[in-house]
Amino acid sequence: MAAEVIQMTEDVINKEAIARAGKILKDGGLVAFPTETVYGLGGNAMDPTASMKIYAAKGRPSDNPLIVHIAEMKSLEKIVTNIPEKARILAEKYWPGPLTMILQKAEIVPMETTGGLNTVAVRFPSDKIAQELIRAAGGYVAAPSANTSGRPSPTTAEHVREDLGTVIDMILDGGPVGIGLESTIVDFTEEIPIVLRPGYISLEMLRETLGEVKMDKGLIAPDSKVRPKAPGMKYRHYAPKADLAIVKGPMEKVIAAINHFLKEDEKSGKKVGIIATEETKKYYSGGIVKCIGSREEEETIAHNLYEVLREFDQCEVNVIYSEEFYTPRMGQAIMNRLLKAAGHKIINVQEEAE
Ligand code: AMP
Numbered sequence: 001m002a003a004e005v006i007q008m009t010e011d012v013i014n015k016e017a018i019a020r021a022g023k024i025l026k027d028g029g030l031v032a033f034p035t036e037t038v039y040g041l042g043g044n045a046m047d048p049t050a051s052m053k054i055y056a057a058k059g060r061p062s063d064n065p066l067i068v069h070i071a072e073m074k075s076l077e078k079i080v081t082n083i084p085e086k087a088r089i090l091a092e093k094y095w096p097g098p099l100t101m102i103l104q105k106a107e108i109v110p111m112e113t114t115g116g117l118n119t120v121a122v123r124f125p126s127d128k129i130a131q132e133l134i135r136a137a138g139g140y141v142a143a144p145s146a147n148t149s150g151r152p153s154p155t156t157a158e159h160v161r162e163d164l165g166t167v168i169d170m171i172l173d174g175g176p177v178g179i180g181l182e183s184t185i186v187d188f189t190e191e192i193p194i195v196l197r198p199g200y201i202s203l204e205m206l207r208e209t210l211g212e213v214k215m216d217k218g219l220i221a222p223d224s225k226v227r228p229k230a231p232g233m234k235y236r237h238y239a240p241k242a243d244l245a246i247v248k249g250p251m252e253k254v255i256a257a258i259n260h261f262l263k264e265d266e267k268s269g270k271k272v273g274i275i276a277t278e279e280t281k282k283y284y285s286g287g288i289v290k291c292i293g294s295r296e297e298e299e300t301i302a303h304n305l306y307e308v309l310r311e312f313d314q315c316e317v318n319v320i321y322s323e324e325f326y327t328p329r330m331g332q333a334i335m336n337r338l339l340k341a342a343g344h345k346i347i348n349v350q351e352e353a354e
């Protein structure tokens, strides 16, 4: 059966629909909802059967744990055994917001929700629709991104409907999300906090608040033998249907190289997509050029990344070339997602020219 889609905004919340959605979750059903990062696929975090349903709906491996969403600071105490001082400081600064913390889990949290781990990922989202839903559901909602496993995360309710419209009960449509990339994940189960997934809250911002913070080794050297500590980061997520390559080097060389690849590929009958920016789009001589945003406003690039990848799936291109986007603050998060989408395929035009 098709999921019921209900529109609302953070300013005008449909209380009746929230109450029904809360009841669906309490009864073990699945409801997708907006957050400030991406859309989430919610189930009752305390119900092992609901968590299993989430894995099944997404086609997600069940060793890839879910994030437990809360809507009150004090809810945290019930699901973890210990809150280190640094975690408390960070929560005070960035919750509600795009921050997920990994802590030692309390007995009450089912192993199904944590993918068999003794730790639990917790987030307090700032989106008001998400908060109302979490409260209506009893306070603890397990929610991964509401996409089919392997597809780009959903940034609109329409993306959710495309992927999961026939396998979940309800979709709360709060319009396009704000940030467009998943939350920053920080692990507090070791002496020094470790970033397991970069996001809107950057490493520099974390260091400003906490002092020493490490980056997970598996993220820095993704091709090495070191496995990322977040089980989900090892998968080739966000993969578009076409082959995607990132072209790296000085901007003029990148543009020249992409124009060259475009000509060669078109000669052999391939349909080519190009991911460009406001600043560069006019320099491409053909292909399907999609503008991802402006280099002057890095938020626009984060916001549009998944939408652009989904659009390319629909135009059935065979190959996509993307510029790289090492922007000052969110560049690490943007490039982490783009590199995964590309299966780490990078064409370095600097080296080729030398
Ligand atoms: P998603 O829910 O799709 O945003 O993905 C959640 C991410 O959080 C995945 O990469 C998970 O592997 C990671 N994660 C969730 N719980 C834990 C945990 N207890 N320890 C480490 N990583 C986790």
Ligand code: MG
Binding pocket: 144, 145, 153
């Ligand atoms: Mg996801």
